[in-house]
Amino acid sequence: MNNLFYIGEQFIGYKKYKIIVFLGIKIKFGVKPKAIEGTNNKILIKTSNGIKSLNEKQVRNLNIGIRVSGSDNIIELDESIIKNGKNFNIDVSGKENKVRIDYISSISGNIEVSGNKHVVEFDKSNSLYNWIYVVCGCTNAGNENCHLKIGENCACGGLSIFLFQSNTSIIIGKECMFAAEIIMQSNDGHKIFKNSTGELLNQKPYKIEIGNHVWVGRRASILKDAKVPSNSIIGYNAVVTGKFEEENVVLAGIPAKIIKHDINWDIDNAF
Numbered sequence: 001m002n003n004l005f006y007i008g009e010q011f012i013g014y015k016k017y018k019i020i021v022f023l024g025i026k027i028k029f030g031v032k033p034k035a036i037e038g039t040n041n042k043i044l045i046k047t048s049n050g051i052k053s054l055n056e057k058q059v060r061n062l063n064i065g066i067r068v069s070g071s072d073n074i075i076e077l078d079e080s081i082i083k084n085g086k087n088f089n090i091d092v093s094g095k096e097n098k099v100r101i102d103y104i105s106s107i108s109g110n111i112e113v114s115g116n117k118h119v120v121e122f123d124k125s126n127s128l129y130n131w132i133y134v135v136c137g138c139t140n141a142g143n144e145n146c147h148l149k150i151g152e153n154c155a156c157g158g159l160s161i162f163l164f165q166s167n168t169s170i171i172i173g174k175e176c177m178f179a180a181e182i183i184m185q186s187n188d189g190h191k192i193f194k195n196s197t198g199e200l201l202n203q204k205p206y207k208i209e210i211g212n213h214v215w216v217g218r219r220a221s222i223l224k225d226a227k228v229p230s231n232s233i234i235g236y237n238a239v240v241t242g243k244f245e246e247e248n249v250v251l252a253g254i255p256a257k258i259i260k261h262d263i264n265w266d267i268d269n270a271f
Contacts, residue, residue, distance in 0.1 A: 035059040037069040041092075044076040046102075051076075065089035072096045078103045078124070094118075094137065109133050115143035118163075123174070127155030131180075134161045146186070151176070151212070155267075158182060164189055167205035173212035173230065177267055184208060184222045211247070215265050231264050 036043065036056050043054045043066060059066050064085040068075060073092045080103045081088070087108045092099060095116045101107075102124035108131055113120060115137030137143040146163040151174035158180030161170060165187035192202045208222055211230030219237045222228065227243035228251065234240060235252030244251065250260035 035067055038073075039071045041068045041071065041073045042075070043068065044074065045079050045082065046076065047079045065091075068092045070094045070097075074098045074100075076100045080104060081107060097137075104129055106130075107132070111136075113137055115146070115166075117144045118146045119148070121147075121149045123150060123152040123154075125153045125155065127153060127177075129156050129159075131158045132156055132161070133159070136161075136163045138164045147171075154178070156182070159184070162186065162189075165203070165206070168207065168224070169205075170208040170210075172210040173214065175213045175267075176210060176216070177214075178216045179218040179220075181219045182216055182221070185224065187224050213265075215267075233263065233265055235259075 034056065036059060043059055044051050045054060062082050064082055065088070066075060067090070070093050072095055074097075075090060075092060076099070078101060081101050084104065084106045085108065086106065090099060090111045092113045094114050097113050097116065097118045099111060099113060099120045101122040104122065104125045105128060107129040109129065111120060111134045113136045118136045120134060120136055134148060136146050136148060143164065143166045145167045147169040148161060148163060149170075150172045153174055154172060154176045156178035159178045159182045162183070162185040163170060168186035170184055170186050186206050186208055188202050191200060193200050206224040208224065209227045210222070211228060211232065213231050214228050214234070216222070216234045217236040217238065220234045220240065221238070222234070222240045225243065226240045227245070228234065228240060229244050229247040229249065231248045233250045234256065235250060237254070238252050238256040239254045240251060240256040242255065244258065246258065246261070248261065248263055249258045250263055251257065252259045
């Protein structure tokens with residue numbers, strides 16, 4: 001960079017800044033990035049009167065952040081999201097990706113989708129999504145065909161979801177409750193191979209399955225190929241790596257195992 005004069009741009013989160021350096025003095029000021037770039041990208045809002053498509057000006061005036069680039073991407077939101085979203089941002093890049101979010105009473109967090117043909121779906125919920133962070137795909141890896149589905153009436157206090165590898169999925173049932181500082185990751189994040197032959201050991205189409213009415217405790221981690229049965233509880237700081245079929249159990253420990261049978265829980269009876 002020339003120390004006498006320089007003009008550049010910088011993205012910090014969802015904010016774009018113009019950088020000017022003159023005679024060693026640095027000036028930074030915010031500018032709004034373009035919300036819709038590329039070709040045939042659509043931002044749709046579902047209202048009581050039907051579905052309407054938003055243009056650049058309408059998107060920039062929303063109280064949530066939306067940015068889409070590439071081609072043939074669709075972001076479809078219930079009107080409650082633009083009314084009730086607080087500190088909520090959606091960033092989609094690539095081709096033929098789809099993000100669908102139905103009615104949610106309150107939501108905050110970030111959804112980042114990059115690559116091709118990914119699908120992110122949130123069914124309606126009367127509960128709160130206090131903070132949800134979703135990364136679907138990886139900008140530099142050309143990922144495709146990842147799928148995240150969250151069922152009806154789920155709630156979370158702090159949930160991070162990562163799908164970095166092509167053809168992986170995370171499917172969450174209805175009426176699940178997630179505490180804070182929870183991580184779900186559908187793959188390892190980096191390739192692992194056999195040293196003598198170079199054979200890849202961790203590139204399968206992994207899937208995480210969470211049943212209906214599951215309570216996930218604070219700081220739990222749910223990793224690739226895990227299966228959690230319905231009406232179950234995951235304990236504090238547990239690491240779930242296996243497939244469990246028996247319903248109405250408590251899973252706890254590292255790695256998690258069944259420590260109690262024949263249990264259930266009720267979100268309305270806190271004490």
